[in-house]
Amino acid sequence: MITVIILLVLTIFLFHRFRTRLSSSAAKNLPPGALGVPFIGQSLSLLGAMRTNTAEKWLQKRVDKYGPVSKMTLFGKPTVFIHGAAANKAVVFSGEEGTVSNRQVESLKMILGKRNLTELSGEDHKRVRGALVWFLRPQTLRSYVGKMDGEVRRHLNMYWHGNNEVTVAPLMKTLTFDIICSLLFGIEEGTTRKSIIECFKTMVDGIWSIPINLPFTRYNHSLKASAKAQQILKQLLKDKAKVMEEEKESEVEENDKDLISYLLRIKNKDKEQALSEEEIVHNIILLMIAGHDTTSILLTLMLRVLATNPTVYAAVLQEHEEIGRSKERGEALTWEDVSKMKYTWRVAMETLRLYPPVFGGFRVALKDIQLGAYTIPKGWQIFWAAPMTHLDETIFGDPQKFEPSRFDQNQTPIPPFSFIAFGGGPRICPGYEFAKLETLVTIHYLITQFTWNLSCSQDFLTRDPTLMPNKGLPIQIFPKS
């Protein structure tokens, strides 16, 4: 009974807020499309389509009916959906201060924490992003290749060798989570890592959900998991700060610093800690989610592509066998070895074109924006979706064909604002180089140590909320001698 009353009051309140906001936009030339039931609008229908991996078709229907710009209601907010390179340029890639800002769905903000990078704008965004980008740049990553190499080999010895069949998706999640924990945060194997992993599994579940905080909702479970993860991370920060206090500056080896120590150490011009404790914790959570739930999907889908495309498999294998021949047995890969894996990276990019792990994202209009004949009113949410542009046959001819040569820089370059698996503009993914290194090192050891066959006859993709083969991609594996 109490639940019903709460829901009723919530609905009346939201309906009122929604009506007030809409009436101020009435005079403008709004894009076509219906806003639907207040607050809910098209959210459930889109979420349903995502779960059955038919969201592209769902959006294509809108594009066919209304054109590339249309309005709807998503996750409680009036929203304009945009499609195509021109709209991507105007919104996703727009660096113009004061026109658009990033906007994540309410559930993401509350689960990741309100000081996470995707919620910050202006100077705050530059300050925090600058700190993360410094740590994720190639010059810093170079010194991590050996450690990453060690993590991948340890993982294969623990979870792959000695088995005839494995399920790829959960293993790739474990691997990428372990790499992030160890390389970025200095959280090595043990109880802290285990408790954090458990929290993250639950957190991810509620990220794209309707933000109704009642005991039975996914959103509620995710919020609780987030609170627990934040507690663990705050304690970790305290422990690191204590160690740093005791450490003499001369003992701080540049390469031994993990991202947390680095973030605790950087100072602003007044010689105060540049990032608050809350900002560090919220951004560790962001990096853990953004960094492992994306690359793990890419790796899973690459294994699927390699299992079903013998020509691509043979070319990738050749590239890695050549690199392997120049190494002593057991010798770790170097930055130079990884930079030779050009064809493999094209295969990764083509995989991301067809199956972008991040379906799309949100921005918010900071003032009225004119897009073609339509106005996007100030305060409205803007929704962009990567697969729509990636499957546009005017940009990528024969778009369903798997063709890594599209990403060969010596051939015709990809038109600007058309490949958006990593987003674009001032928000473009800062983890690109990290993801690239991790993907290439992992594929090297997988393809030189194993062959594999898909063992699930009815294999298809779902999005719940992230892209995934329905059964997690079980495969039979055969170690090479």
Ligand code: HEM
């Ligand atoms: C295949 C792997 C990955 C893909 C496809 C991917 C994709 C994306 C996309 C689409 C965005 C949104 C960009 C926008 O709004 O314009 C994003 C943002 C972000 N990604 Fe990644 N990502 C990947 C790996 C990583 C990794 C490994 C990390 C960290 C180690 C990372 C950290 C971030 C962060 C911090 C943001 C927020 C940037 C901001 O708001 O300024 N990502 N990523």
